[in-house]
Amino acid sequence: MVSMSKIATGNGHGENSPYFDGWKAYETNPFHAIDRPDGVIQMGLAENQLCFEFIKKWLMEHPEASLCTPEGVGKFKETALFQDYHGMPEFRQAVAKFMGKVRGDRVKFDPDRVVMSGGATGAHEMVAFCLADPGEALLVPTPYYPGFDRDLRWRTGVELVPVICESSNNFQITRNALEAAYEKAEEDNLRVKGLLITNPSNPLGTIMDRDTLKSIVRFINEKNIHLIGDEIYAATVFKDPEFVSISEVIEEVECNRDLIHIVYSLSKDMGFPGFRVGIVYSYNDAVVNCARKMSSYGLVSSQTQHLIATMLNDDDFVDNFIVESKDQLSKRHKYFTWSLSQVGIGSLKSNGGLFIWMDLRKLLKEKTFDGEMDLWRVIINEVKLNVSPGSSFHCHEPGWFRVCFANMEDSTMEVALSRIRTFILKNNEAIVPLKLCRRSSLKLSLPRSLSRRMDDFMSPTGIMSPHSPLPQSPLVRART
Structure with a gap:
C-alpha cells in the first residue's frame, strides 16, 4: 500500500x-x-435565515450588484480578470465600515488592516499559522466551538489548552481559570502563545462584559501572549446588554496592541456562509503582512467582493x-x-x-x-x-x-x-x-x-x- x-x-x-x-x-x-x-x-x-426576504428585496432593487445581470454585466470583464490578493479597495473599505457599524460606530477600523480569507475557518487557521509554531499552544475557554479543533490544530500542529469555565457562574471566564490553564500548560511543557475568546460565545449565546474583557487584556499583556477575539456573531446581539468589542477595550486599557487580533466574517451576522467571506483584522503589522500573503490560498471571489461592497456601501440598507x-x-x-x-x-x-x-x-x-x-x-x-x-x-x-x-x-x-x-x-x-x-x-x-x-x-x-x-x-x- x-x-x-x-x-x-x-x-x-x-x-x-x-x-x-x-x-x-x-x-x-x-x-x-x-x-x-x-x-x-x-x-x-x-445559520441565520431570518432576514433573507429583506436581503432578497434589496437584490431585486439593485440588479447592478450582480455581474450576471444586464445591469451589472458592464463590470464583468474587469472583475473576472486577475485581482490582487490584497482585495478590492472598495471591498475592504465596505467591510471596515460595516465592522464599525455593528459595533455601534464606537470604534473605527482601518481598511488597510482588513485581510480576507475563505470564511472564518480559513481566518482562524491563518492567525494560528502567524502566531504559533507546531507544538505551541493557545488557551481556549470552554465550552468552545468544535470546529476549533480542526481550524486551529489540524494543519498547523498547534495545541489547544482548555480554560475550564463552570455553570456555577454561568460559564464566565475568570482570572483564576485563566491562570490555572496557563499553569497546566507549563506543567505539560507547552509554550502558550495566545488566548482565543469567542464573543459573543458559541455555544453559549452570551457576551462578555467590559470588566471581563479588561481583565483578559491585562492577563495577556502580563503574560506577553496574543489575544484572538472571534467576533463573528457581533451583530447577532439582540437585546441588552450591548456587545462590547475587544477593539473598544484596548482604547481603555493600556496594552501592547501588537498582541491583539480579531477574526470576523459575514457568515453569521448576515447569513452568508456560502459566500466564504472571512476577515482577519490585526493591530500587528507583521501579522497583517504575513496573513495577506497567506490569503492567496483562500481568496474571496471578485464577484462576491463586488456584490458585498455594493451592498455594504448602502448605508440605509x-x-x-x-x-x-x-x-x-x-x-x-x-x-x-x-x-x-x-x-x-x-x-x-x-x-x-x-x-x-x-x-x-x-x-x-x-x-x-x-x-x-x-x-x-x-x-x-x-x-x-x-x-x-x-x-x-x-x-x-x-x-x-x-x-x-x-x-x-x-x-x-x-x-x-x-x-x-x-x-x-x-x-x-x-x-x-x-x-x-x-x-x-x-x-x-x-x-x-x-x-x-x-x-x-x-x-x-x-x-x-x-x-x-x-x-x-x-x-x-x-x-x-
Missing part, C-alpha cells in the same frame, strides 16, 4: 465526534414537511438590516425559549448568537458523559432532532446541549417544538414543568404567525393542548 502523509492518515480533522455525527444523521434522513415528515430536523447548524435582524432574532429566541420553558426545559440566559445552551441535566439517567451520550442518541434517533451534546464543545459538565433556532422556517420550528414536547411529556417524571409565562406581554413581541399559534400550545395546566394541530412526534411510534 502506498504510504500517505500523517495529515491524510490521521484523525486531526476531528470529524469523528458527536457534533459531526449529528450532521451525518441529518444528511442521511433530512426532514421535509411533505417528502420526509419523519426526517431529522437540523438544529445543529448555526445596512442600518435597516441591523435593526431588522436583531428584531427577528429576538422574537425567535423569545418564542423558542418560552416554548421550552412550558415543559420545564431551561437554558442559559443569553442575548446573542443563533442558538441556546439548553439544560437537560434533569433528563440524564446518570450524571455522566456516558449518560449525556445515551440521551443524545435518543434525541437523534427517536426524537429526530440534530442537537449537539455539550461534550462535543468540551463542556466539563454533562447534560448541556446546543440548539440552533435561526436556521429554519416557522413551520419547521413548530414541528421541532412539538417533538420536544412529546418527548418531555413521555419522560415527565424526570422533569417538572415550570410556571406559565404571562401570555399578554409575550404576544406583543412575536411574529404574527407564531403569536396566532400561541393558544395551541397551552391548556389550563400549562401543557400542550390536546387540540393542537401540530404533527405528532415519531417518538410516539418508536420502539422503546
Whole structure:
C-alpha cells in the first residue's frame, strides 16, 4: 500500500465526534414537511435565515450588484480578470465600515488592516499559522466551538489548552481559570502563545462584559501572549446588554496592541456562509503582512467582493438590516425559549448568537458523559432532532446541549417544538414543568404567525393542548 502523509492518515480533522455525527444523521434522513415528515430536523447548524426576504428585496432593487445581470454585466470583464490578493479597495473599505457599524460606530477600523480569507475557518487557521509554531499552544475557554479543533490544530500542529469555565457562574471566564490553564500548560511543557475568546460565545449565546474583557487584556499583556477575539456573531446581539468589542477595550486599557487580533466574517451576522467571506483584522503589522500573503490560498471571489461592497456601501440598507435582524432574532429566541420553558426545559440566559445552551441535566439517567451520550442518541434517533451534546464543545459538565433556532422556517420550528414536547411529556417524571409565562406581554413581541399559534400550545395546566394541530412526534411510534 502506498504510504500517505500523517495529515491524510490521521484523525486531526476531528470529524469523528458527536457534533459531526449529528450532521451525518441529518444528511442521511433530512426532514421535509411533505417528502420526509419523519426526517431529522437540523438544529445543529448555526445559520441565520431570518432576514433573507429583506436581503432578497434589496437584490431585486439593485440588479447592478450582480455581474450576471444586464445591469451589472458592464463590470464583468474587469472583475473576472486577475485581482490582487490584497482585495478590492472598495471591498475592504465596505467591510471596515460595516465592522464599525455593528459595533455601534464606537470604534473605527482601518481598511488597510482588513485581510480576507475563505470564511472564518480559513481566518482562524491563518492567525494560528502567524502566531504559533507546531507544538505551541493557545488557551481556549470552554465550552468552545468544535470546529476549533480542526481550524486551529489540524494543519498547523498547534495545541489547544482548555480554560475550564463552570455553570456555577454561568460559564464566565475568570482570572483564576485563566491562570490555572496557563499553569497546566507549563506543567505539560507547552509554550502558550495566545488566548482565543469567542464573543459573543458559541455555544453559549452570551457576551462578555467590559470588566471581563479588561481583565483578559491585562492577563495577556502580563503574560506577553496574543489575544484572538472571534467576533463573528457581533451583530447577532439582540437585546441588552450591548456587545462590547475587544477593539473598544484596548482604547481603555493600556496594552501592547501588537498582541491583539480579531477574526470576523459575514457568515453569521448576515447569513452568508456560502459566500466564504472571512476577515482577519490585526493591530500587528507583521501579522497583517504575513496573513495577506497567506490569503492567496483562500481568496474571496471578485464577484462576491463586488456584490458585498455594493451592498455594504448602502448605508440605509445596512442600518435597516441591523435593526431588522436583531428584531427577528429576538422574537425567535423569545418564542423558542418560552416554548421550552412550558415543559420545564431551561437554558442559559443569553442575548446573542443563533442558538441556546439548553439544560437537560434533569433528563440524564446518570450524571455522566456516558449518560449525556445515551440521551443524545435518543434525541437523534427517536426524537429526530440534530442537537449537539455539550461534550462535543468540551463542556466539563454533562447534560448541556446546543440548539440552533435561526436556521429554519416557522413551520419547521413548530414541528421541532412539538417533538420536544412529546418527548418531555413521555419522560415527565424526570422533569417538572415550570410556571406559565404571562401570555399578554409575550404576544406583543412575536411574529404574527407564531403569536396566532400561541393558544395551541397551552391548556389550563400549562401543557400542550390536546387540540393542537401540530404533527405528532415519531417518538410516539418508536420502539422503546
